Amino acid sequence: MNEIPQRLAAKPSWLITQLAVHARRLVSEGFAAAGARGYHYRILAALDEFGPASQAQLGRRCRIDRSDVVAAVNGLVELGHVDRAPDPDHGRRNRVTLTSSGVRQLRRMDGLLDQVQDDLLAPLPAADRQTLTRLLSQVLAHHEPE
Amino acid sequence: MNEIPQRLAAKPSWLITQLAVHARRLVSEGFAAAGARGYHYRILAALDEFGPASQAQLGRRCRIDRSDVVAAVNGLVELGHVDRAPDPDHGRRNRVTLTSSGVRQLRRMDGLLDQVQDDLLAPLPAADRQTLTRLLSQVLAHHEPE
DNA sequence: GGATAGTGTTGGTCAGGCCAATGTTGGAGT
DNA sequence: ACTCCAACATTGGCCTGACCAACACTATCC
Numbered sequence: 406m407n408e409i410p411q412r413l414a415a416k417p418s419w420l421i422t423q424l425a426v427h428a429r430r431l432v433s434e435g436f437a438a439a440g441a442r443g444y445h446y447r448i449l450a451a452l453d454e455f456g457p458a459s460q461a462q463l464g465r466r467c468r469i470d471r472s473d474v475v476a477a478v479n480g481l482v483e484l485g486h487v488d489r490a491p492d493p494d495h496g497r498r499n500r501v502t503l504t505s506s507g508v509r510q511l512r513r514m515d516g517l518l519d520q521v522q523d524d525l526l527a528p529l530p531a532a533d534r535q536t537l538t539r540l541l542s543q544v545l546a547h548h549e550p551e
Numbered sequence: 552m553n554e555i556p557q558r559l560a561a562k563p564s565w566l567i568t569q570l571a572v573h574a575r576r577l578v579s580e581g582f583a584a585a586g587a588r589g590y591h592y593r594i595l596a597a598l599d600e601f602g603p604a605s606q607a608q609l610g611r612r613c614r615i616d617r618s619d620v621v622a623a624v625n626g627l628v629e630l631g632h633v634d635r636a637p638d639p640d641h642g643r644r645n646r647v648t649l650t651s652s653g654v655r656q657l658r659r660m661d662g663l664l665d666q667v668q669d670d671l672l673a674p675l676p677a678a679d680r681q682t683l684t685r686l687l688s689q690v691l692a693h694h695e696p697e
Numbered sequence: 698g699g700a701t702a703g704t705g706t707t708g709g710t711c712a713g714g715c716c717a718a719t720g721t722t723g724g725a726g727t
Numbered sequence: 728a729c730t731c732c733a734a735c736a737t738t739g740g741c742c743t744g745a746c747c748a749a750c751a752c753t754a755t756c757c
Contacts, residue, residue: 407611407696410596412661417668417680418574420687423614425571426714427694428564429743443743450556461704465553468569470746475706497704497753515558522563528693533686534563540675540683541566547674548573550553572745579712589712607735616715621737643722643735704753710746722735727728 428525435517439510440484444469444477446518449486449511452503459498486510574671581663585656586630590615590623592664595632595657598649605644632656 413419429443436442447467452458455466464474478501481487486507492498503511526534559565575589582588593613598604601612610620624647627633632653638644649657672680 408601409612409614410593410600412596412600413593413613414688415684416664417684417687418578418664418671420684420691421567421574421671422571422578422713424687424691424694425568427691428567429714432564432568433743447556447559450558454556454558455554459704466555467559468555468572469744471704472706472708472747473745495704495754497751499705518562518564525564525567525694526690528689529686533689536682537686537690538561538563538566540679540686541563541570542560543674543679544672544683545566545570545573548570548671568744575712575745605735606737615713617735618716618737618739619714641723641735643720645736699757701756702754704751706750706752707748709748712745713743715742716740718739719737720735721737723733725730725732727730 428521431521431524432518435521436514439513439517441510441514442477442480444473445481445486446511446514448474448477448481448501449503449507449514452487452501453508453511457500457502459492459495460501461498463501481507484510574667577667577670578664581667582660585659585663587656587660588623588626590619591627591632592657592660594620594623594627594647595649595653595660598633598647599654599657603646603648605638605641606647607644609647627653630656 432443436446444467447469448463451463451466458466460474460478461471463469463478464471467474469477478487478489482489484506486504488502488504490500490502492500526537529537578589582592590613593615594609597609597612604612606620606624607617609615609624610617613620615623624633624635624645628635630652632650634648634650636646636648638646672683675683
């Protein structure tokens with residue numbers, strides 16, 4: 406009835422972009438429960454793993470445009486999950502820091518996200534999940550900057 | 552320097568959505584050469600494989616919202632790749648048909664898209680490409696409307 | 698000192714995926 | 728025959744994520 410054209414179904418680019426739609430849906434549904442957006446998680450994670458950073462640095466690490474980092478940090482500051490202060494050593498630069506509230510939010514999101522991974526890969530046994538992750542990492546690395 | 556947070560890099564949802572960004576970029580770059588958009592290809596492919604159809608049917612087969620099908624078909628009609636006429640048997644329904652120009656455009660896009668698949672999966676040997684495609688299909692099928 | 702690269706910010710664009718409301722039409726139930 | 732419901736096409740709006748261009752400022756390198 407609602408059969409997909411073979412041309413599409415067979416193409417990796419189709420599979421990836423369509424699966425990404427479902428992944429995004431699952432993720433944003435999960436995050437909605439925590440009142441957060443996708444960009445927020447990326448930034449909180451980067452701050453937690455690499456410590457305080459400038460907005461430009463965050464953008465590079467999270468694959469977010471600098472202009473979008475501004476808005477996301479604005480949101481995080483308003484929610485109290487992050488602090489923004491001018492970098493004392495570097496005039497124009499900002500220094501973004503994780504607050505304890507931010508750490509708690511990050512933990513919460515981590516939990517939600519683990520559940521999402523499970524829903525996303527539901528039909529696959531553990532071995533296949535690992536294989537898929539490895540192959541995707543390999544391909545993605547090839548398209549990443551340097 | 553631009554290291555990605557481990558939390559992200561390890562999550563299938565991240566790998567899929569990020570890879571989808573690159574896939575979309577490659578596809579749209581390729582399609583730009585033919586002056587077409589992503590929705591166009593889907594619709595042309597569905598018409599070619601399943602024959603003339605109503606817009607609602609196209610939407611279901613191509614995973615496009617009804618309202619977006621309207622705009623896409625408008626564009627295709629303007630380009631002469633498709634014909635739209637009221638279905639004689641079914642009052643409100645439209646009947647969308649592929650023109651010979653549409654067939655040519657589809658062939659052209661097919662070629663462009665094959666090249667894109669190659670660029671996308673460049674780092675993978677043939678066997679891995681097949682494995683990846685199989686796993687993605689499996690996962691995607693699980694999230695599709697039965 | 699003057700060119701050059703990096704930084705934060707504003708504001709705008711785009712594709713893709715959605716939803717709600719409206720007017721219309723076919724068909725099923727009774 | 729009449730009513731009610733489901734399907735269809737269309738308009739108009741919204742959201743996320745990813746971009747780009749321009750501006751003002753700062754640091755650094757030659």
